[in-house]
Amino acid sequence: MKRIVESHQEYFFDKENANEYLNNAKNASKARYSNFLSSLKKLDIKGRYLEVGCGPGILTQVVAMQHPKAEIIANDISPEMIKLAQQDLADNLKTRIKYEIGDACDINSIKDFGKFDLIYSTFTLHHWDNAELAIKNLYSMLNNNGLLYIHDLKRVFWLYYVKSESGFFNSIRAAYRPDEIKAILNKTGIKNYKINSIFPFFMQSVLIRK
Numbered sequence: 001m002k003r004i005v006e007s008h009q010e011y012f013f014d015k016e017n018a019n020e021y022l023n024n025a026k027n028a029s030k031a032r033y034s035n036f037l038s039s040l041k042k043l044d045i046k047g048r049y050l051e052v053g054c055g056p057g058i059l060t061q062v063v064a065m066q067h068p069k070a071e072i073i074a075n076d077i078s079p080e081m082i083k084l085a086q087q088d089l090a091d092n093l094k095t096r097i098k099y100e101i102g103d104a105c106d107i108n109s110i111k112d113f114g115k116f117d118l119i120y121s122t123f124t125l126h127h128w129d130n131a132e133l134a135i136k137n138l139y140s141m142l143n144n145n146g147l148l149y150i151h152d153l154k155r156v157f158w159l160y161y162v163k164s165e166s167g168f169f170n171s172i173r174a175a176y177r178p179d180e181i182k183a184i185l186n187k188t189g190i191k192n193y194k195i196n197s198i199f200p201f202f203m204q205s206v207l208i209r210k
Contacts, residue, residue, distance in 0.1 A: 033059055035198055036122055039205065045147060047117030051075070052104050052138065053124030057085030059096075063120075064093050073113050075102035080148055098132045104134035115143045125206075126175040132184045139190060139208060146191040148208040154178070156202050172202050181206055 033185065054074035056062050064072055074097060076082055085099045102110040103122070105128055119138050128134045138148050153175035176184075178195045185193055185208070193208040 007090070032121065033062065035203065036044075036120075036205070037062065037066060039118070040149070041147075043118075045118045046070075047143070049073070050113060050119040050138075050141065052119065052121035053077075054085060054099065055081050057081075057088055057099060059122060059198070060085065060097055061088075061090060061093055062098075064097055070118075071094065073100060073116075074096045074098070075100045075110060076134070077101070077103045085206040104128060104137055105130050107137045107140070108135065109169070110141070113141065115146070116141055117143050117146050118149065119146070120149040120151070123153065123171075124152045125150050126171060131176070132187055135184065135190070135208070136188050137181075140186070142210040144210060146210045147210075150205075150206040150208075152176070152204060154197065154202050154204040166200060173201075178204060 035158050040063065045067075049063065049067070049070050049072040051060050051063070051072060055077045055078075055172040057074060060072055060074040064070060074085065076085070076099075079101055082101050089097060090100070100110075100113065102113070104110065104124075119142060120139075125131060135148070135150075142148060153172050155172060155175045155177050178197065180206075181195055185206075190208055192210070193206060196205045196207070197203075198205055
């Protein structure tokens with residue numbers, strides 16, 4: 001059940017591909033983010049938020065509406081995604097949401113964003129070139145008692161017997177198992193964390209408290 005390496009960075013730098021992703025994400029957003037949004041609402045974290053890998057900004061706006069006092073900086077490595085997010089941003093949210101280009105694996109590209117009470121990322125862990133470095137960088141940007149919330153797919157063995165090369169199945173094959181995430185966190189020296197397997201069976205969340 002070897003993890004495959006999946007990176008869409010070059011794909012998302014293309015304007016046409018970015019627009020296609022925006023349309024697909026709008027159609028699937030409710031099912032894709034429902035568990036994450038429900039959990040985030042229960043946490044009810046106040047203060048500044050950082051969204052990592054925001055894509056075209058659909059989730060950013062939903063989180064802003066769900067948490068009306070939160071100030072959100074949302075970043076993505078793709079300039080085309082940031083352009084789409086800025087164009088699609090509702091007027092009533094422009095004072096609370098700011099989109100920026102940045103890479104979690106490059107601290108110099110994000111360190112000027114400041115410190116945050118919540119940093120969250122959805123469906124990006126399996127894309128990061130260096131997950132250990134990205135987590136270390138994001139952890140360093142948390143305020144004391146801040147939370148790093150990573151929501152992603154989970155690799156399951158039986159998918160290797162499914163004869164499909166769809167993007168979704170390949171993303172699951174590229175995802176980390178809980179034991180692999182634990183190994184990454186142990187290397188960083190982070191101790192205060194919890195990994196949850198969530199419905200459906202190929203999903204998981206990682207909550208890291210500073």
